[in-house]
Amino acid sequence: MSKFQFPExxxxxxxxxxxxxxxxxxxLMIADAEGxxxxxxxxxxxxxxxxxxxxxxxxxxxxxxxxxxxxNPAQFHEGPSYAAALPRLRRVLSDAHMGLQVYLAGTEGxxxxxxxxxxxxxxxxGAIQTEHRGSVARRMQCVHCKGITEDVMTxxxxxxxxxxxxxxxxxxxxxxxxxxxxxxxxxxxxxxxxPVRLYS
Amino acid sequence: xxxxxxxARAGAERIAVTVSAVVPLNDLVxxxxxxxxxxxxxxxxxxxxxxxxxxKDGDRTRLNPYSLMSDPADPSxxxxxxxxxxxxxxxxxxMHRNVRVGDAMTLSYPxxxxxxxxxxxxxVFLAGGIGITPFLxxxxxxxxxxxxxxLHYAARSAALASYADELTARHPAxxxxxxxxxxxxxxxxxxxxxxxxxxxxxVCGPAGMIDWVHTTARAHGWPxxxxxxxxxxxxxxxxxxxxxxxxxxxxxxxxEHESLLEAMERCGVEAPFLCRGGACGQCETDVIEAxxxxxxxxxxxxxxxxxxxxxxxxxxxxxxxxTLVLDR
Numbered sequence: 001m002s003k004f005q006f007p008e009x010x011x012x013x014x015x016x017x018x019x020x021x022x023x024x025x026x027x028l029m030i031a032d033a034e035g036x037x038x039x040x041x042x043x044x045x046x047x048x049x050x051x052x053x054x055x056x057x058x059x060x061x062x063x064x065x066x067x068x069x070x071x072n073p074a075q076f077h078e079g080p081s082y083a084a085a086l087p088r089l090r091r092v093l094s095d096a097h098m099g100l101q102v103y104l105a106g107t108e109g110x111x112x113x114x115x116x117x118x119x120x121x122x123x124x125x126g127a128i129q130t131e132h133r134g135s136v137a138r139r140m141q142c143v144h145c146k147g148i149t150e151d152v153m154t155x156x157x158x159x160x161x162x163x164x165x166x167x168x169x170x171x172x173x174x175x176x177x178x179x180x181x182x183x184x185x186x187x188x189x190x191x192x193x194x195p196v197r198l199y200s
Numbered sequence: 201x202x203x204x205x206x207x208a209r210a211g212a213e214r215i216a217v218t219v220s221a222v223v224p225l226n227d228l229v230x231x232x233x234x235x236x237x238x239x240x241x242x243x244x245x246x247x248x249x250x251x252x253x254x255x256k257d258g259d260r261t262r263l264n265p266y267s268l269m270s271d272p273a274d275p276s277x278x279x280x281x282x283x284x285x286x287x288x289x290x291x292x293x294x295m296h297r298n299v300r301v302g303d304a305m306t307l308s309y310p311x312x313x314x315x316x317x318x319x320x321x322x323x324v325f326l327a328g329g330i331g332i333t334p335f336l337x338x339x340x341x342x343x344x345x346x347x348x349x350x351l352h353y354a355a356r357s358a359a360l361a362s363y364a365d366e367l368t369a370r371h372p373a374x375x376x377x378x379x380x381x382x383x384x385x386x387x388x389x390x391x392x393x394x395x396x397x398x399x400x401x402x403v404c405g406p407a408g409m410i411d412w413v414h415t416t417a418r419a420h421g422w423p424x425x426x427x428x429x430x431x432x433x434x435x436x437x438x439x440x441x442x443x444x445x446x447x448x449x450x451x452x453x454x455x456e457h458e459s460l461l462e463a464m465e466r467c468g469v470e471a472p473f474l475c476r477g478g479a480c481g482q483c484e485t486d487v488i489e490a491x492x493x494x495x496x497x498x499x500x501x502x503x504x505x506x507x508x509x510x511x512x513x514x515x516x517x518x519x520x521x522x523t524l525v526l527d528r
Contacts, residue, residue, distance in 0.1 A: 023421050024420070097397060098392065098396070098398075122399070124426060126423065127425060
């Protein structure tokens with residue numbers, strides 16, 4: 001099972017739900033890795049949904065693509081990365097009409113970034129459904145150099161841009177779709193605790 | 201601490217005005233225009249705002265909310281349009297029968313419970329009858345901003361479609377009028393279909409129309425956040441009842457044809473309000489003790505608040521029973 005129960009946190013930390021079918025003229029589903037399982041569960045609740053569904057899926061080395069394809073969505077796109085799928089996503093949103101339902105599933109980094117695109121296209125945040133599945137890796141912004149490091153699994157971690165040792169905070173920016181990482185050894189350079197896996 | 205000065209009286213701040221024009225539009229609707237008695241410009245307002253008009257009807261003070269329909273960018277005047285309701289409680293009849301050019305009146309500062317959502321990519325307005333008034337201000341505001349909009353306006357007949365001719369003449373491609381007497385129905389499902397992402401819809405009209413729009417939009421997959429509505433309720437008559445106001449330490453009687461809020465005001469209790477129509481939430485009052493049944497009519501409280509018996513909106517809701525004690 002790919003589900004993970006996040007502990008209670010501060011207000012800015014996103015909270016994810018469970019995808020449920022909603023009435024709509026079109027259904028845009030964006031998922032990565034184990035997020036596919038959430039889409040499979042969604043299709044099981046209402047098989048009719050897939051006839052008007054556009055699925056954008058980023059497998060990240062998992063083997064779910066064939067099972068998603070077998071749902072017979074109206075359109076199915078498999079991409080190597082979110083960045084590679086982004087032009088397609090933007091095109092779909094710019095052509096879309098009111099009544100489009102958006103379903104996001106998988107890692108926090110994928111959901112946060114795709115939510116940003118959907119909101120920029122005019123969909124209110126509360127109308128976008130999300131379900132976390134799979135990795136608890138985070139997309140982190142270094143508050144010092146502003147560089148973003150994807151798929152952070154440990155706390156502290158080293159900024160992939162400026163090399164500072166960063167403490168993983170729950171403070172989340174919806175604009176950047178990223179959590180904030182803050183230098184952990186600014187007062188005492190080199191005094192860095194051993195990294196531990198997130199949520200271990 | 202808020203920087204706003206403590207208000208001495210309930211409701212929004214008031215402005216002394218002079219009636220500058222009374223323009224009958226058709227059998228039912230008359231426009232009233234006001235200038236400020238002190239000659240200063242009016243406070244600016246955002247489209248969709250309403251003002252509460254104070255009417256001195258003998259020894260009775262009537263307070264009715266009306267949408268401001270004038271151009272929000274014109275601080276020299278405020279205008280409202282009033283539909284005469286012959287079966288109503290008398291406020292609109294008073295406006296039609298008694299108010300003349302040159303009369304001194306009092307308006308409240310504008311309060312907006314029906315603002316444009318300026319994040320919208322496009323605005324679709326749905327008006328039923330006199331529900332056209334807030335949209336006149338919204339159209340003026342959007343035209344100045346270069347906003348994208350369309351109006352669908354349902355009226356009983358061409359004669360009663362106030363402002364339809366002016367609107368159609370000025371915006372022939374954006375204004376669509378439907379007349380009940382010609383069996384023209386507002387094609388709601390069709391016009392919800394195919395709207396670009398980021399469209400917001402606004403409805404102002406009778407309760408049935410508002411419900412219809414909310415229900416249809418939801419069935420078409422529109423987010424609730426993109427559907428806006430405004431309806432002010434008039435207080436309905438009911439059996440007289442007695443209320444104990446424990447903070448004021450008095451017991452008052454609410455008559456058949458007055459609201460609980462009006463009864464409090466008559467007895468000298470300054471209770472908060474902004475809309476007097478069950479929509480704004482300002483007059484929300486805690487119930488200390490109740491033995492009887494509430495007649496909730498507001499749009500404000502959640503169903504569970506209604507069921508709890510712990511809250512009442514005195515502007516439109518009533519009570520039937522033995523004892524009611526309020527924290528007021």
